[in-house]
Amino acid sequence: MSTENDDLPQSRHFHLMGLAEGVYAAMSVDGSGSFCNAGIIDLGDRTLVFDTFLTPEAGEDLRRAAEHLTGRPVSYIVNSHYNADHIYGNQVFTEATIISTEKTRDLIATRGVEVQEWMKANLAEELRAGEEQLQHEQDETRRKQMELDLTTDRLLLSALPGLELRLPELTFEHKLVLYGTKRRAEVLSLGGGHTPSDAFLYLPDEHIAFLGDLLFTKKHPSMWHDQPQEWVSILGQIEQLDPTTVVPGHGPLGTREDVILLRQYFMTLLEMASAVIARGGSADDAAQEPIPAPYAHWQNTEAFGELMRSFVALQQKD
DSSP states (O other), X not given: OOBOOTTSOOOSSEEEEEEETTEXXXXXXXXXXXXXXXXXXXXXXXXXXXXXXXXXXXHHHHHHHHHHHHSSOOOEEEOOSSOXXXXXXXXXXXXXXXXXXXXXXXXXXXXXXXXXXXXXXXXXXXXXXXXXXXXXXXXXXXXXXXXXXXXXXXXXXXXXXXXOOOOOSEEESSEEEEEOSSOEEXXXXXXXXXXXXXXXXXETTTTEEEEEEEEESSBOOOOOSSOHHHHHHHHHHHHHHOOSEEEEEESSOBOHHHHHHHHHHHXXXXXHHHHHHHTTOOHXXXXXXXXXXXXXXXXXXXXXXXXXXHHHHHHHHO
């Protein structure tokens, strides 16, 4: 059972939810420097933080909250994958050991560096283009989301000059178990779904999972990997763990049913892509398909078209 408590540390970047004694979800506030959800876990004698947000400022608030809640410095950071919004806060956790898969470490050191350099060279211009586009946007819902995204981009742009890309020091392949005096935490990787390598955190005694971007709730997901069937398989394996509470990378707190729903979503889109190909349609045709009813109310509708386009292209390549 999750609870929100006014006595918990406050931040403009996230709000904290207590999931169990000593277990907290740090849920992102739209238009802030967090951009993703994170977690704080008191192992008893050590403290673990799952993902560190998009900006060092948001990461600093997360660090302070973790120290306030547990009374000690953070010992471990788990980076679920290499995307910027999950790792740019690493630099403020100076006393912590950062954990990831070996492949994620390699991706941070390669693609992560490339993305950081691209942003230094191009983010200011992208921001100006987005502000100009906002002036011409007529849809009020879309305008509100664009305004929030632009606010986050401004925070990121201001953080870039002092941003240090800190790499993980401890890597694993499939499973790493951290034992504390209060609980154990399993850091797991079942392969690549959202990215070529995704890790998540499972607390087996509490049946709580911090899934990173393997789960989006009430949002169409983005994909940085070309193996959607692998993502479907990973979600099926997470279902078998039988978590009762799941913290997604993006979106509100969820349950095992949200994991099932996202797996069904991918299966539906793959079937739709096959149907487009069967009738001689193109990737662009697939992008214009209507969103199925169970997912029509989800946010980030642009991602639906992008996924449909890529699924058709992948099947045609095969």
